[in-house]
Amino acid sequence: MADGGLQGAGPEMRPAVAETYGPADLSAEAVFAGGFINFGWWQGVGADTPLGERERVRSQQDLYRQVLGAGGPLGGARVLEVGCGLGMGCALALEEFGPAAVTGMDIHPQQLERARAAHRGLLAGQPGRLRFVRGAAGDMPFGEGEFDVVVSVEAAQHFPDLVAFAAEAARVVRPGGRVAVASFFTVDDAPGRAAELAGLLPTYATGLDIAWPVAALTGALEAAGLGAVRAVPVGEAVWAGWDRWLARLWADGTWPRNFLTAYRRRILDYYLVTARRAEAV
Template sequence: MADETRRDDCPAMRPAVRETYGPADLSGLQIFAGGFINFGYWQAVDLDLPLDEAQRIRSQEDLYRLVLDTAGALRGQRVLEVGCGLGMGCALTLREYAPAEVTGMDIHPEQLRRARAAQAGLLGREPERLRFVQGAAEQMPSAAGEFDAVISVEAAQHFPDLVAFAAETARVLRPGGRAAVTSFFTVDDAPGRPGELAKLLETFADGLDIARPVAALAQAFTAAGLTQVRVESIGSQVWPGWDSWLSRWWAPGTWPRNFLPAYRSGLLDYYVVTAVKEGADQSP
């Protein structure tokens, strides 16, 4: 595993992001069992039966598999994950998709430290295939055309500037490269959406998550010159399972259980957004 690259010029983190992924260590909470930090894709889990930790971890892994499958054939490819957290998705990518190399990028140095600790020894047979770098979604420490695929799993809701993220994604992708991003967004750009979500969900009230329509990301990709931009809702396979899992700790009406009502009332949804950089080798 290559040495972590440090960025002294990395843009400043927003305070809520610094706290949540630093001292608070979201990854250490039981709701994110297994080291992944995402809500999960629960299609393969029977929600009518009691949920256990193994099913929870599968839901998180399956969210990565969905994104990685959407990113195209990755064997022998160079993959960048933006917002890699503890690197569990990077490890899954190496284990199941046989890329040439994976770069995990995160803005938070504490997350990178934890990622190196979490992955130490797991991939020792091929240490150079995985590296971690510090960088922001809006200012990636990578060369133009360096990657065949750029993925991001449940991190874009934190990115302050989707236009800059899209421009950087387009810059670091090679011609024919693909981007695949999954996260939660508002369903439209109605002016009252941020306030409505802030009343329901603490993460929107304290600034950890930013309320923006999914169209903002799709339009940013298009403006950056990416093509074949597609938006797919996967909320029906995310929100009910996430709510069922949360029910082990929180009662209905408590703020963590308000994600499902926000989805059902048409305020919030979960999406996969994909795009392609024009050029050769656009095979799926």
């Protein structure tokens, strides 16, 4: 599996994930223009700014820029993205941040096939700097300390085991290396949060998204031995702009607009979570 091949059964996927990122091909939906598959970072986009595909793509690029920047200086670094999808963020990292190499890991073989097709020129033109590998967040096919930075953008809401993810992230990042994760989580672990979200958003009802509290991730990272763990709520830069974009495609009262509702009800928020592995003694 370490060579990125797709032979054999591979890691097990939950059915909703297998369908959404396989035959349904979420990356082809107009709401995710450009193929990044994230809600976007809309800070600096005024309420009166007309939104088109260019603005939408930029919002998704800007979310990656926030996460990659939180990973620290990437010049000459070996970077792993967990849940890379079509690899658009991997390509952006190579083009703008100057890492030595970027590895995109995803659990879904069809996503990896699409990523290789989308970046055929980059793979051929800069051999050794980009690769796509199949693996699960809780079972990564890499050696200890293989990466300087581990990032994940809007994938952690799908991870079935945050403890396993945190342990693997801590294992594959080198001493002194950094971890940066962006995704949406419940604001607390109050009873009934999962049911509230399932009633608002079918992605939770079907099991595509999991109602993890943000403290579950920060606690898992700390338990894995990582330090300087910090979770910063960044919903102000995400939710309103995301809802404005959704309004182009979805009417008021339709379920995708309930992401903003969940935020306003203080059920759900978007977070940038960072951590660091201690230097070797």
